[in-house]
Amino acid sequence: MADEKIIGYCFSCREKHEILDYQAEWAANGSPGIRGKCANCGGTIYKVGRLPAHDTLPKPEIKPRKRKTKKKKEKKTRRSGKLVIVESPAKARTIGKYLGRGYTVKSSVGHVRDLLKSRLSVDVEHDFQPEYRVPNDKRPLVKELKAAAAKAKEIYLATDPDREGEAIAWHVQEAAEMEPERTKRVVFNEITKTAVQEAFEHPREIDMDRVDAQQARRILDRLVGYKLSPLLWRKIHGRLSAGRVQSVAVRLVVDREREITKFVPEEYWTIAAELSQIKYREEEERPYFLAKLHKINGADPELHSQEEVTPHVDALEKAEYKLGKVRLGKRNRRPAAPFTTSTLQQEASRRLGFNTGKTMRVAQQLYEGIDLDGEGRVGLITYMRTDSVNVAKDAQREAKSYINNRFEPRYVPVKPPKYKTKSKSAQEAHEAVRPTSVNRVPKTIKAHLKRDQYRLYQLIWDRFVASQMAPAQYSTVSADIWAGEADVAVEKRPYLFRATGSTLEFPGFLALYEETRPEDKP
Numbered sequence: 001m002a003d004e005k006i007i008g009y010c011f012s013c014r015e016k017h018e019i020l021d022y023q024a025e026w027a028a029n030g031s032p033g034i035r036g037k038c039a040n041c042g043g044t045i046y047k048v049g050r051l052p053a054h055d056t057l058p059k060p061e062i063k064p065r066k067r068k069t070k071k072k073k074e075k076k077t078r079r080s081g082k083l084v085i086v087e088s089p090a091k092a093r094t095i096g097k098y099l100g101r102g103y104t105v106k107s108s109v110g111h112v113r114d115l116l117k118s119r120l121s122v123d124v125e126h127d128f129q130p131e132y133r134v135p136n137d138k139r140p141l142v143k144e145l146k147a148a149a150a151k152a153k154e155i156y157l158a159t160d161p162d163r164e165g166e167a168i169a170w171h172v173q174e175a176a177e178m179e180p181e182r183t184k185r186v187v188f189n190e191i192t193k194t195a196v197q198e199a200f201e202h203p204r205e206i207d208m209d210r211v212d213a214q215q216a217r218r219i220l221d222r223l224v225g226y227k228l229s230p231l232l233w234r235k236i237h238g239r240l241s242a243g244r245v246q247s248v249a250v251r252l253v254v255d256r257e258r259e260i261t262k263f264v265p266e267e268y269w270t271i272a273a274e275l276s277q278i279k280y281r282e283e284e285e286r287p288y289f290l291a292k293l294h295k296i297n298g299a300d301p302e303l304h305s306q307e308e309v310t311p312h313v314d315a316l317e318k319a320e321y322k323l324g325k326v327r328l329g330k331r332n333r334r335p336a337a338p339f340t341t342s343t344l345q346q347e348a349s350r351r352l353g354f355n356t357g358k359t360m361r362v363a364q365q366l367y368e369g370i371d372l373d374g375e376g377r378v379g380l381i382t383y384m385r386t387d388s389v390n391v392a393k394d395a396q397r398e399a400k401s402y403i404n405n406r407f408e409p410r411y412v413p414v415k416p417p418k419y420k421t422k423s424k425s426a427q428e429a430h431e432a433v434r435p436t437s438v439n440r441v442p443k444t445i446k447a448h449l450k451r452d453q454y455r456l457y458q459l460i461w462d463r464f465v466a467s468q469m470a471p472a473q474y475s476t477v478s479a480d481i482w483a484g485e486a487d488v489a490v491e492k493r494p495y496l497f498r499a500t501g502s503t504l505e506f507p508g509f510l511a512l513y514e515e516t517r518p519e520d521k522p
Helices: 089-099 136-151 163-175 193-201 208-235 246-262 306-318 341-352 356-368 393-406 451-467
Strands: 007-010 015-026 032-038 044-048 082-086 103-107 154-157 183-185 272-275 289-296 320-333 370-372 376-378 472-484 495-506
Touching: 007 032, 007 044, 015 044, 082 089, 082 136, 089 103, 089 193, 089 356, 089 376, 103 136, 136 163, 154 163, 163 183, 163 208, 272 472, 272 495, 289 472, 306 495, 320 495, 341 356, 341 451, 356 451, 393 451
Parallel strands: 082 103, 082 154, 154 183
Antiparallel strands: 007 015, 015 032, 032 044, 272 289, 289 495, 320 472, 370 376, 472 495
16 A cells, blocks of 8 residues: 555544554445554554545445335324423422323433443544434333334423433434424423423423533533543543543642642731720720721831731830721621522532532422422422522512511512622523422421421522512721820821721511521531
8 A cells, every 4th residue: 555644543542543554445335444453552443534545446236225114004103192201200290290181291210312331432533423322221211202202192301491401302302213293392490380381381392502512511521531531540540530520620729739839928917906995994894896907107007027016016005096087887788699509509518518419419309399288299499400590570579478478568678689690601591599489488398308308498498588688787887096195196196997897777688597608617
């Protein structure tokens, strides 16, 4: 052969290498191919492609495939009923109760197709085309769904309302060979009778933009993990994995750790004075307030060592302190927005000691439905995978009515509160994580919930109701205190201290709930 350099993908090395001793050949279907040895490992590499040698190489005779003809005519299937497919059996039980007769609800139990585990399953040479396969353990289920779909007059894919749910719906349709003309997509953010019935009244087609977004993420997961994980096994040790997200996260952690290591700490001192009014001078346990040193001779204090601090402390211990300007004001504190997935995980960690996995597992149970006396199986919260803080108007009206009845009219804000979603890529059609009805007060349904379910539901309920309440109102005071020699005019003294304080005048949302800080621990 010519000395032309040919590159191909070696599945043994899991990367591209030069093909040595290559030969032109024809595949059984008549397509041209190149076969040779990997320059790295010596294994066989086959690559689809054409060489000049193909022009003189006899092409194999391609025999047309015979189609099997059925001796008996197929009977036309009479279709009836409506088939609904969701991801989980628990969700299926809840939805089935709302739909009633004429509907059959089945579960896909998660994904029904995935990339093959035995190879890359992504054709990087042809627009990164993925190669999907139904896992062996899912084949009986897919067969069952296919049979049910063949008999159904209408098919509804009611998987979760996010990219992953959209992809599951598409995979189910493809794997079970469902006709698009009979297949509709329905979505709802909460599993309640009203929401489910509303969704089935307004079905739509599968959103392929969302499906493609999920496929892109899955392909990236495979490309990154398939290439990097073997490298980790060789360089560090086995059982390590690299992924699209965790690899970047590790990089961020490493970069921050390097910054910390390089950081040279700089000593910094502050001065504060415990002050009390003259009238309490003779009392042993006199009340005092704390004032922080704000200025020295009109400039910000920069004290970097005890040697720099000591002369000022000596002077201040002998100084006379006089009250200067006092400023009175008002301040409002707004409640925190209702939960998104990330803020729910953070708050559940701080307040309840839940890790992220436990939080999402318990939230899934609350979303899919709990059996309540008199109501049957009910979804208690909206969909918990969301980055939106939007709230439906009906939910706001219900919250307003509840707050007005439990507290007083002044605890209801003049206008319904609006919160801005921080994420630029937020799926705005979604809602924040909230109770499906604030009238299901946690303590009234506690007997039907497990301990972790109750604690998480209480947290979600409190946060949402508080987010719909009026702001807390404070009276604030800021006082300037001058220190120096007694014979110097007050505002010409070298040391200016400032004391601030606030008093809660109206609790507003704090009557129900206060957000924790990152440093707070359960």
